[in-house]
Structures are given as C-alpha cells and as structure tokens.
Amino acid sequence: MGLSIVPLPKRIKSRKHARKVTSEYHRITExxxxxxxxxxxxxxxxxxxxIGGVDAYQQASQFNTALHSTSRWVARRLRAHGVLAAGKPPPHVLEIGAINTQLLDTPGLHVRALDLNSQDARIEQRDFLxxxxxxxxxxxxxxxxxxALVCSMARC
Structure with a gap:
C-alpha cells in the first residue's frame, strides 16, 4: 500500500487568488x-x-471575509429590523457556515456559530441540519x- 502525500495549499495572499479558489470550489462541488x-x-x-480542497477554500474564504466586516453589515440589518436595539435583550443569532469569529465578537449579540469544517475552536464543527x-x-x-439566522456562502 502506497502513501499518498498531499501538498499543503499555497497561502492565500491576494483577493484574485482567493476569488479563484472559492469560485472553483463552488463550481466543482456543484x-x-x-x-x-x-x-x-x-x-x-x-x-x-x-486546488487544495476544503482547507484552501476555508483559507480563501477567511481571507475574503477579513477584508469586509460582515458582522457590521449583520448588526446594521438587525438594527434596521428592530431586532438589535437599546433596551432590548441581546438577540440570539445562529450563524451557519461560520468562516470567522466576527459575529461571535460582536457586542450585544448572543451568537452560536457552526461550520461543517470549523477552522476555529470557538466555531462548532457541526451540520446545522x-x-x-x-x-x-x-x-x-x-x-x-x-x-436571526446568518447563512453566508453556505450550500443549502
């Protein structure tokens, strides 16, 4: 029996490369x-x-989301809908397909973050189904x- 050696994915250093990896990953998995x-x-x-499999996909997704504060966008949406407001208890949020801990670190939210291939100890590795x-x-x-449920870039 032979030993298969899989090279580590290249470190993602550009948005162009990150977009290519995530696009290819979605195209192939579809x-x-x-x-x-x-x-x-x-x-x-x-x-x-x-292309580096799920590890490269996760790395590319983390790179992309590090450039945009998705948690700020979510908080703005929750405020706009009256879910997050002064004087109200913090809303309970389920994040499905959590690629980073931005929402977990957002003040005023109780967040449970899940991902099938969690890359962080604070994100539960679990199928939300x-x-x-x-x-x-x-x-x-x-x-x-x-x-509220947050489901970004998760396959449904």
Missing part, C-alpha cells in the same frame, strides 16, 4: 452534487485536491427560537 457517475465523482475529487428543533436553550433548559 458538479459533484449533481453527478451520479463514479468517473465524474473521481474527476471532481481530483480537481478539488488540485442535525440541530434539534426549537432554537437556543435558555438557562432554564427551555428552548427559545433564534431571533
């Missing part, structure tokens, strides 16, 4: 999702490996619906 051919599946797997119904848990143990 093909993979729709194919029933084992040959096409193997071809997609090889293409994913060639496996969550029990009902939302966040109160201190009493009762469930409470989330006030």
């Amino acid at each position: 093909r993979l999702h729709h194919t029933t051919s084992s040959d096409e599946r193997a071809k997609c797997a090889a293409e994913l490996q060639a 496996t969550l029990p119904l009902g939302g966040a848990l109160e201190a009493s143990g009762a469930s409470r619906p989330y006030d």
Whole structure:
C-alpha cells in the first residue's frame, strides 16, 4: 500500500487568488452534487485536491471575509429590523457556515456559530441540519427560537 502525500495549499495572499479558489470550489462541488457517475465523482475529487480542497477554500474564504466586516453589515440589518436595539435583550443569532469569529465578537449579540469544517475552536464543527428543533436553550433548559439566522456562502 502506497502513501499518498498531499501538498499543503499555497497561502492565500491576494483577493484574485482567493476569488479563484472559492469560485472553483463552488463550481466543482456543484458538479459533484449533481453527478451520479463514479468517473465524474473521481474527476471532481481530483480537481478539488488540485486546488487544495476544503482547507484552501476555508483559507480563501477567511481571507475574503477579513477584508469586509460582515458582522457590521449583520448588526446594521438587525438594527434596521428592530431586532438589535437599546433596551432590548441581546438577540440570539445562529450563524451557519461560520468562516470567522466576527459575529461571535460582536457586542450585544448572543451568537452560536457552526461550520461543517470549523477552522476555529470557538466555531462548532457541526451540520446545522442535525440541530434539534426549537432554537437556543435558555438557562432554564427551555428552548427559545433564534431571533436571526446568518447563512453566508453556505450550500443549502
């Protein structure tokens, strides 16, 4: 049995490279999702490996999101809809496909961040489809619906 050595993905240093990696990853995984051919599946797997796989995709996504404060945008939207307001309790937010900890670090929000391939210890590595119904848990143990869901660049 031979040992397969996979090179580490190149460090993402430019927006152009990051966009290329994320675009290719989505294009390939979309093909993979729709194919029933084992040959096409193997071809997609090889293409994913060639671009660095999920690790390169995560790195590219982190690079892209570091350039834009998505948490500020989310907070503005929550304020505009009256969910985040002075005098109101902090809203409970579920972030699906969390690529960074920006929302976790946003003052005034209670955030639960999930990702299938978490790259940070504060982001739960979990499929949100496996969550029990009902939302966040109160201190009493009762469930409470989330006030907002954030789902950016997550495949639905």
